[in-house]
Amino acid sequence: MSAVEYHGDHRARLMRFGLWLRDHRGAVMALQWGVVVVYAVLLIGPAILPLPPAGAHVWDNLTLLAQFLFWGVWWPGVLLSMLVFGRLWCGLFCPEGALSEFAARHGRGRATPRWIRWKGWPFTAFVLTTVYGQMISVYQYPLAVLLILGGSTLAAMAVGWMYGRNKRVWCRYLCPVNGVFGLLAKLAPVHYGVDRTQWSAPQQRPQAMQPFTCAPLVAVKTMQGTSACHMCGRCAGYRDAVELKSRRPDHEVVNLAAETASIWDSLLIITGLMGVAIGAFQWSASPWFVGAKQALATWLVQHDVYWPLEQSLPWYLLTNYPARNDVLTLLDGAVLMLYITVAAVVISAAVGLPLALAVRISGTWNWRRFHHVSHGLIPLAAVGVILGLSSMTVTQLRADGFALEWIGAVRFWALAAAVAASGYLLVRILARQAHGVRLALASGAAACAFGAPLCAWWLLFWHW
Ligand code: SF4
Known part of the structure; x- marks a missing residue:
């Protein structure tokens, strides 16, 4: 063929x-x-x-x-x-x-x-x-x-x-x-593509004019990206203009997101998927969490304040399973939230500042461009969350006697592939504005954004 x-x-x-x-x-x-x-x-x-x-x-x-x-x-x-x-x-x-x-x-x-x-x-x-x-x-x-x-x-x-x-x-x-x-x-290699010229053309085939309901309220005629589309197929073939088709996986992030990126995207990618999620996956294994709790507990005892160390809350507010010897006190809960907040702030700064520098080096500063560049981190953010979620299962399976000796290699290569994909996207996005040395410098600055999340995953998966 x-x-x-x-x-x-x-x-x-x-x-x-x-x-x-x-x-x-x-x-x-x-x-x-x-x-x-x-x-x-x-x-x-x-x-x-x-x-x-x-x-x-x-x-x-x-x-x-x-x-x-x-x-x-x-x-x-x-x-x-x-x-x-x-x-x-x-x-x-x-x-x-x-x-x-x-x-x-x-x-x-x-x-x-x-x-x-x-x-x-x-x-x-x-x-x-x-x-x-x-x-x-x-x-x-x-x-x-x-x-x-x-x-x-x-x-x-x-x-x-x-x-x-x-x-x-x-x-x-x-x-x-x-x-x-x-x-x-946004990275999917398939989407429902809409031919707007065909959509607006006079129709002849009644079979192509069957009305449909788009449940997630997508404006199908003007749809370009895949973010809101649930891929249900109900609009397929409408006016002979809508078709499930393949596309370049980088097309939406590199091109379409330049027009649609907003502060909520950057916040979700950097602060949500990298900062808050890493803090949430990390705290229970972190010696820093234990250290902060002990320091606070010591300070409270020295000041004769005992209730935060003794008081618990119902299970639907804070973990409370005495039969399992698993009860979080108010102090535990406060340090937990503090840990996640600090992780979110530190990682947001450590990721956001290099990206901001990359935007500035590659051209004139504007927030839309920053939000667009942050889209380049989607692969790394996604792989981090997938590995973080599966780490619970890895712990569970190890407790059940499965050695899973290969898991370290899988994690390493998954993160390496995510860095490669994010690096590629960042360079493609920055190349919309900069070329030559300026692009190389901007890409180098953007690559520094990988440091904090990679360090956080290394601590969790290999160090602690
Ligand atoms: S495939 Fe379904 S969800 Fe997507 S635009 Fe068409 S009707 Fe809406």
């Missing part, structure tokens, strides 16, 4: 897959309800069972199995899928999205209020959920999982019930991982 034939065939296959999704809504909905059932079992089952006894394993205890599946397979897998297929997960598999849309089909269908459409939600919701998850030990305890994931699902259904007929208002604006998914999907 010649290269031309191969590409023609590849293109036709992708296009047919998009049309197949459009024409088989029943199969897609059956799949979604199947995932809802699995999700409900994994969420509710462990919460009504006693905590795993000592010596229980992933293969003989539903709670440990659910932890393994949620944090070791489900979430890392979903994040990886964003890089490969865009938000296909959201459109085809996500139980929360399916339930929210189901509620919206039968709900009040009110107009979406302005507070919901606030552009800061993706960053704010991600940070709040991450910090709260650490406070109640969401990786360890089924009740905490039920509260956070189940609470999110109930909120998704309530928002669906109230706002937007047949729409996914929750997914578009409020889902805590909407912003993260949107960023990662």
Whole structure:
């Protein structure tokens, strides 16, 4: 088969897959309800069972199995899928999205209020959920999982019930991982491309004029990027202008983001995915956390203040499982939040300043360019979060007797690949403004932004 034939065939296959999704809504909905059932079992089952006894394993205890599946397979897998297929997960598999849309089909269908459409939600919701998850030990305890994931699902259904007929208002604006998914999907090598000339052309084929509903409220006619599209295929073939097709994975980040990048993107990439997430993954293994706690405890005792060292809170505010000898005091909780805050501030500064310098070296300063350049760090931020999430599972599997001696090499090469991808993107973005020596200097400055996150991962995976 010649290269031309191969590409023609590849293109036709992708296009047919998009049309197949459009024409088989029943199969897609059956799949979604199947995932809802699995999700409900994994969420509710462990919460009504006693905590795993000592010596229980992933293969003989539903709670440990659910932890393994949620944090070791489900979430890392979903994040990886964003890089490969865009938000296909959201459109085809996500139980929360399916339930929210189901509620919206039968709900009040009110107009979406302005507070919901606030552009800061993706960053704010991600940070709040991450910090709260650490406070109640969401990786360890089924009740905490039920509260956070189940609470999110109930909120998704309530928002669906109230706002937007047949729409996914929750997914578009409020889902805590909407912003993260949107960023990662920018690197996907497939998307629904829209031919605007064809869209506006006089139509002849009535089959191409079937109305459709875009659940996540994308303005399909003007759609260019993949951040908001759930890849559901419902618009495929509309006016013979919409088609599932391949594209260069760097196209959106290098070109489209130049027009759309905002402060909320930079905050989510640098402060959220690098700063807050690293602090959240790190604190429980950090000797600095222990040192800070001991120093504060000593100071409190010297001043005859004992209640922060003794007082605990209910489990839904701060980890409290006395039977497991796992109780966080007010002091623990305060130092935990302090640790994550300091990590977020230090990493934000250590990443943001070199990027700002790179922007300045490569041309005139402007904030939009800074926000655009920060998009170059998406691969490193994404791989860090995937490795951080899977580290819980690595610990769990090691406790179950699996040596996993290869994990260090996998982590090393994953981070190396992420640095290479981020370096490539940063150079491509900076090359829009600078060339020659100026580009080399700007790229060198931008590369310094890798230092803090790499150092943080080295501490967690290899040093501590
Ligand atoms: S633009 Fe909307 S309808 Fe089209 S594939 Fe994306 S989510 Fe589905």
